[in-house]
């Protein structure tokens with residue numbers, strides 16, 4: 299029993315060490331697979347021996363679906379905010395006031411001002427105790443369960459020179475990459491998108507289901523420590539301590555001896571911030587010496603020894619010349635502004651997004667207006683306000699009819715967007731569906747681009763994805779600028795697409811709200827298109843990630859006669875509409891369980907797994923008494939070896955495995 303307790307403690311330490319290497323230091327030492335094996339082993343042991351489970355076990359990082367309760371708690375130290383400035387003059391005033399009030403020339407620590415939400419985390423005896431949001435500065439919400447899912451937040455402090463009680467402060471944020479992925483997913487499932495990464499981070503920290511939070515891939519930088527006997531005399535030293543203790547501290551900090559150095563830092567990051575993977579909205583300038591900080595003290599709300607220098611959002615003013623209305627694959631109509639060209643953030647801007655009818659009405663945007671444009675996280679800038687209207691201008695009326703096919707637009711309940719309902723014959727919808735069908739993540743028919751789709755459509759050759767499979771080389775050669783070779787390439791890549799697996803075919807069909815991942819889950823659940831097409835709403839909703847909205851959209855798709863006709867034609871063309879049956883090579887390993895570890899010479903781990911499964915064997919993720927063989931590769935984990943030895947599991951080398959296979 300003691301041995302099990304010890305193994306659990308050991309696993310917690312090993313796993314947390316690898317979390318630290320991966321999420322704080324960005325220097326992983328083991329593969330994801332090996333990490334998962336360790337985690338699996340710990341999960342199983344904790345299930346078997348719950349009495350030994352540690353309260354701050356790394357398994358808490360996956361969250362739980364038990365509803366969170368956010369209790370409001372008092373901060374031990376109030377959470378202050380910072381004074382703000384946008385001007386160099388005010389920063390000089392701040393500097394002069396410091397010299398006057400403390401009678402000392404200050405050194406400053408310059409830090410990035412992360413654009414997320416602040417968090418205060420208490421550690422007692424080096425253990426994570428609780429995490430509290432800022433709230434009103436005096437009281438905040440206890441969001442511990444959610445914050446524990448953030449892998450860069452230590453559950454335990456490293457080394458042991460920490461005071462009994464410390465409180466650390468930092469900023470929880472979402473990287474732009476994760477934010478874009480999250481929004482893309484929400485777009486597909488019809489959920490409201492987040493306006494920016496900060497809102498996404500704030501929304502995530504307050505989710506009721508911590509398992510969902512774990513999926514949001516939040517991150518956290520730390521910039522402040524408090525405690526009774528903090529072994530540091532300066533802000534710089536305290537940042538170094540935090541780093542040593544295992545907290546994620548930004549690399550982009552600078553100790554500045556004078557004001558010109560501070561300005562240099564500000565100007566550098568104003569230009570460079572677009573290259574960071576996360577948003578910052580300024581820099582924070584802090585007096586380095588704690589003694590000097592103490593002399594300066596606080597106002598009611600802010601420390602007098604620190605200030606935030608905020609960057610101006612890049613803005614420009616220009617004239618709105620006209621509005622285009624673009625129709626997408628789903629029939630959604632997006633208004634786009636044509637602008638008098640203007641320089642913004644180093645590029646010339648001619649177009650800007652107007653989002654939807656509500657946004658146009660809200661800002662009262664009219665033709666001929668002088669408008670403010672701003673660059674957010676997106677590539678295309680947006681109009682954020684109107685400076686002036688032209689005399690006699692009229693409020694903009696959103697178009698009533700589709701600019702492409704003339705059909706009257708509709709605006710479904712609860713939708714901010716207008717749609718053209720003419721799905722059958724509105725050209726951009728037809729072309730959009732074909733473009734989606736051939737795209738890389740769908741059928742990956744790479745020899746056809748947007749231009750060719752246009753040619754094929756204009757020539758009357760392709761109106762549905764199924765028409766692609768009826769094309770002949772003779773038809774293609776007759777098209778404009780189409781050479782013999784490229785016609786052949788097109789025919790070949792269309793032919794090759796017949797091998798694309800069922801889940802991607804399903805995605806390619808373009809069912810609204812069914813993205814890549816959902817398509818995969820649906821394909822695995824139902825196995826073939828017949829079962830999917832006849833599934834009820836309730837049956838559909840049994841699939842992971844399929845909610846009411848997606849289920850209804852799938853039913854609507856299969857109720858449409860045209861869609862059924864296209865599917866029938868695609869089936870005739872031999873596309874895959876069911877999961878591939880696993881080809882079985884032999885029954886050699888029937889009833890035998892294998893664990894594989896390390897790396898191999900003759901095959902990758904996935905290939906090895908595949909071979910075992912195709913010969914009837916089973917793959918287990920960790921060694922247990924049910925394991926028959928441990929296939930030991932190079933650099934295998936010593937823990938696994940030890941365990942296999944202890945349980946008497948047979949350990950075989952790659953050569954021995956090959957011998958068994960070929961016997």
Ligand code: IVH
Nearest residue numbers: 378379380409410411412416469521582601
């Ligand atoms: S120090 C008493 N440092 O900005 C000092 N704050 O506008 C407390 N922030 O509430 C804050 N990056 O949420 C500090 N490097 C940084 C920061 C930072 C972002 C946030 C923080 C704070 C707000 C003040």
